[in-house]
Amino acid sequence: MPGPNPFRPGFGVSPRVLAGRDELVEEFDTALDEGPGSPLRSVLVSGARGMGKTVILNELEEVARGRGWLVVRLPETGDLLEELAATLLPRLLAEHDSERAVHRRVTGGGVAGLGSVTTTAKERYPVRESAGTLLERLLDVLAAHGTGVLFTLDELQAVDRESVAGFASLYQHLVRDERDVALAAAGLPVGVDQLLQHRGTTFLRRAERIQLAALTTRQVVEATRLTIEGADGSVSEPGLTALAEVVHGYPYLLQLAGYRAWREAAGAMITPDHARATVPVVSERMGRLIHDPALRDVPEAQRAYLAAMAQDDGPSSTGEVAARLGLTAQHANVFRTRLIQRELIVPAGHGSVDFGLPYLREHLRRQPD
Ligand SMILES: Nc1ncnc2c1ncn2[C@@H]1O[C@H](COP(=O)(O)OP(=O)(O)O)[C@@H](O)[C@H]1O
Ligand SMILES: [Mg+2]
Structure with a gap:
C-alpha cells in the first residue's frame, strides 16, 4: 500500500526530491x-x-x-x-x-x-x-x-x-x-x-x-519517479512520460501534477490516463496562482500583444502578430522586447515568439474579450 501523497504543490515548501539544480x-x-x-x-x-x-x-x-x-x-x-x-x-x-x-x-x-x-x-x-x-x-x-x-x-x-x-x-x-x-x-x-x-x-x-531554467524532461521524470517510489507508490514508464508532458519542466507543476495523479490513481499504479486527467486542474491553478499575478501589472498594449499571440496554436510569427494588431513591425518590436524581459514570451527561432510559461496560451484564451 502506498503511503500518504508525497508531492507538495505549494510555494516555499521544499520538495521531497529536488529535480535538477x-x-x-x-x-x-x-x-x-x-x-x-x-x-x-x-x-x-x-x-x-x-x-x-x-x-x-x-x-x-x-x-x-x-x-x-x-x-x-x-x-x-x-x-x-x-x-x-x-x-x-x-x-x-x-x-x-x-x-x-x-x-x-x-x-x-x-x-x-x-x-x-x-x-x-x-x-x-x-x-x-x-x-x-x-x-x-x-x-x-x-x-x-x-x-x-x-x-x-x-x-x-x-x-x-x-x-x-x-x-x-x-x-x-x-x-x-x-x-x-x-x-x-x-x-x-x-x-x-x-x-x-x-x-x-x-x-x-x-x-x-x-x-532559473526550466527542468529537462529527464530531470522531471527522474524526480517524479523517485518521489513516487520513495512513498511506496508505483508508476508506469508511459505514466512518467505523460506526467512530464503535463509538467513542461515547471517545478511547481511537477508537484501539482504529481499530487493530482497520485490522487487519481487512488493507490493503483499511475498510468498516462491518471497523468492526463490532471490537466484541467493544472491549467486552472496555473492561471490563478502564476499567470494572473504575472499579468497584473502588464500594460494594456503588451496584453494585446499576448492576446494576438494566443490565436496561434504554436509559436507566432512576429510579422503576423504586428499585422493582427495593426502595428508597424518596429512598434510591435517594442512590446515583444518588453514581454521577453518579463519572461512571459521567449524567442522561438527566426522571426517568431512563443509563450514562456506553460498553459499561458490556454489562460489567455479563457479571458473574456
Ligand atoms: N528543483 C525542484 N524539484 C522539485 N520540485 C521543486 C523544485 N523547485 C521547486 N519545486 C517545487 O515547486 C514549488 C514552488 O517552489 P518555490 O521555491 O516556492 O518557487 P518560487 O519561490 O520561485 O515561487 C514548490 O512546491 C516546490 O516544492
Ligand atoms: Mg518564493
Whole structure:
C-alpha cells in the first residue's frame, strides 16, 4: 500500500526530491570552500513564480549550515540594517559569543526575554552599536572556527530600495575586507532588474546572476519517479512520460501534477490516463496562482500583444502578430522586447515568439474579450 501523497504543490515548501539544480548547489558549496573572493559566494537568483527560487535559497542555506556557517534570513519588510542591529545580530551574538559579554552589553538580560529586554535597552540607551560593528564581532567569533555568515533575502523585488542599498553597502565592505560572508538573494526577473538600476545597489550587479531554467524532461521524470517510489507508490514508464508532458519542466507543476495523479490513481499504479486527467486542474491553478499575478501589472498594449499571440496554436510569427494588431513591425518590436524581459514570451527561432510559461496560451484564451 502506498503511503500518504508525497508531492507538495505549494510555494516555499521544499520538495521531497529536488529535480535538477544540483550543479548550482555544488558550485555554491565549492565557493564556500574557496574562501573570500570566490564569485559564487554572492548569487542573485531570478525566475518566475513557481520556478523554485525559495527552494533554492533553502538548499543553499542547508549547504552553509552543513559547513557550520550561520544563516541570517533577512526580512522582506522593514529596514534591513535596523533589523540586523536591533534583533538578528544581537540574538546570534548571544548564542555564539562564548564570553557572553556582548550578550549582556546588548540585551542587559537573559536569553529568554531577549525580545522585550532588547526593546527596553533600546529605550534606555538610544546609542546602540551599528549592524556593521555587531557583524564584525560575530565574524570574529566565527573566524575562530573557520566559518562565516550566509545572508539570504527572498522576494528581493519587493524589498525597499533604500534598505537594500544600505545592506549592499555593508556587505560590500565585508567582501572587500575579505571576511567570510556570502549572500543568496532571489526575486522576480523584472523587479530584480529594476532594483539593480538603482544607484546604491550597483554592487549587487556583480553578484553571480542565475536565471532559473526550466527542468529537462529527464530531470522531471527522474524526480517524479523517485518521489513516487520513495512513498511506496508505483508508476508506469508511459505514466512518467505523460506526467512530464503535463509538467513542461515547471517545478511547481511537477508537484501539482504529481499530487493530482497520485490522487487519481487512488493507490493503483499511475498510468498516462491518471497523468492526463490532471490537466484541467493544472491549467486552472496555473492561471490563478502564476499567470494572473504575472499579468497584473502588464500594460494594456503588451496584453494585446499576448492576446494576438494566443490565436496561434504554436509559436507566432512576429510579422503576423504586428499585422493582427495593426502595428508597424518596429512598434510591435517594442512590446515583444518588453514581454521577453518579463519572461512571459521567449524567442522561438527566426522571426517568431512563443509563450514562456506553460498553459499561458490556454489562460489567455479563457479571458473574456
Ligand atoms: N528543483 C525542484 N524539484 C522539485 N520540485 C521543486 C523544485 N523547485 C521547486 N519545486 C517545487 O515547486 C514549488 C514552488 O517552489 P518555490 O521555491 O516556492 O518557487 P518560487 O519561490 O520561485 O515561487 C514548490 O512546491 C516546490 O516544492
Ligand atoms: Mg518564493
